[in-house]
Amino acid sequence: MTALTLIIGNRNYSSWSLRPWALMTHLGLSFDEILLELDTPAFAAEARRHSPTGRVPALHQGALVVYESIAILEYVSELAGGRGWPADRALRAEARAVACEMHGGFGALRASCPMNIRARDRRVAPTPALLADIARIDALWSVCRERHHGRGPWLFGEYSAADAMYLPVAFRFQTYGMQGLGARALEYLATALEDPLITPWVQAALAETRRLPSEEIGTAP
Numbered sequence: 001m002t003a004l005t006l007i008i009g010n011r012n013y014s015s016w017s018l019r020p021w022a023l024m025t026h027l028g029l030s031f032d033e034i035l036l037e038l039d040t041p042a043f044a045a046e047a048r049r050h051s052p053t054g055r056v057p058a059l060h061q062g063a064l065v066v067y068e069s070i071a072i073l074e075y076v077s078e079l080a081g082g083r084g085w086p087a088d089r090a091l092r093a094e095a096r097a098v099a100c101e102m103h104g105g106f107g108a109l110r111a112s113c114p115m116n117i118r119a120r121d122r123r124v125a126p127t128p129a130l131l132a133d134i135a136r137i138d139a140l141w142s143v144c145r146e147r148h149h150g151r152g153p154w155l156f157g158e159y160s161a162a163d164a165m166y167l168p169v170a171f172r173f174q175t176y177g178m179q180g181l182g183a184r185a186l187e188y189l190a191t192a193l194e195d196p197l198i199t200p201w202v203q204a205a206l207a208e209t210r211r212l213p214s215e216e217i218g219t220a221p
Contacts, residue, residue, distance in 0.1 A: 001079070002062040004031035006072075007050040009038040009057075011205035013215045015115040015168035017057045018201060020072040023164040025197050027080040039212050070103055073161040084161045091148075095162040098140060098155065102165040109133040114215045115168045117205040119175045122218025134180045137169060141185035149184075153191045167192055176218055 006024065008017035024031055036046050036056060044054055051058035051067040059066040059075065066072050077084025085092045108129035116122070124130070144155040144162075151157020155166070170192035172178070181189060 004029060004076075004079075005034060005060040006031050007034045007036065007047075007056050007058040007060070009036055010208060010210065010212070011035075011201055012117050012208045013038060013115060013212055014056060015171075016055075016069050018115070018168055019069050019164045020057050020059065020076065021201060022167050022198060023073055023084055023161050024076050025200075026159045026164070027076060027083055029076060029080060037210065039214070070099065073099070073164065077161060086156045086158070086160055091156050095156050095160050098144065099162045099165045101140070102162075102169070106133045106137070106169075109137075109169070109172065112217070113172045113176045113178070114217055115171050116175050116215055116217075117171050117202060118208070119216070119218070121220050122176050123220070124176055124218045131180070134178055137166075138181045138185045141166075141188045142182050145184040145188050153188075155188065163192065167198065 004024070006017075006021060008014060008021060011018070021033075034050070036043055036050075038056075047054045047056060047058075050056075050060070051065060053067050055067070057067075057069060057072060059072045066075050073084060086095055108127060112124045112127065112130050113122075141155065148155065148157045152159075154160065154163045156162060170189050173181070173189055174193055
């Protein structure tokens with residue numbers, strides 16, 4: 001197989017880069033990484049060299065460039081024989097719906113609580129829109145775990161692209177100390193945060209020293 005290269009942004013902040021990295025790691029795919037420093041004068045030009053959108057992540061395989069996160073998840077799942085999604089057709093449809101909901105929704109959570117793996121004990125204003133996003137995440141995680149807990153510890157039992165999509169949300173709960181999750185959702189949160197396969201990403205994020213003021217949101221309690 002032609003070598004894979006994943007173009008990513010800063011590990012501490014780039015939630016969209018984390019998603020394909022997490023799935024590719026769980027699938028056991030071998031790939032190289034190129035990290036582009038976000039929010040620098042050189043970023044736009046560098047990113048344009050790797051993606052027609054000038055954004056990260058992007059996946060290269062030979063002449064192929066896959067430059068959108070969901071498309072990358074779908075492509076690497078195909079490379080791994082479909083293992084990025086549940087084997088059952090109905091579960092695949094459900095998992096894709098859950099993943100696409102994350103892709104297109106939760107705007108208040110994204111705006112109020114950017115992913116910041118290094119930070120702890122941040123607090124933001126609990127606006128009605130943010131509380132609604134948290135309530136929806138609680139319901140989604142709880143229902144998935146209630147239905148599929150007998151299959152394994154992830155949203156649909158075995159690890160899937162849906163879990164990769166919600167991993168940055170788990171880090172947000174850790175950073176901002178958000179409340180409102182029930183027992184099933186809290187169990188899933190712990191599973192996501194304690195996943196040993198993401199340890200290399202977390203360690204690299206903690207070792208980064210660059211701070212992006214636009215992403216350093218929230219005050220200490």
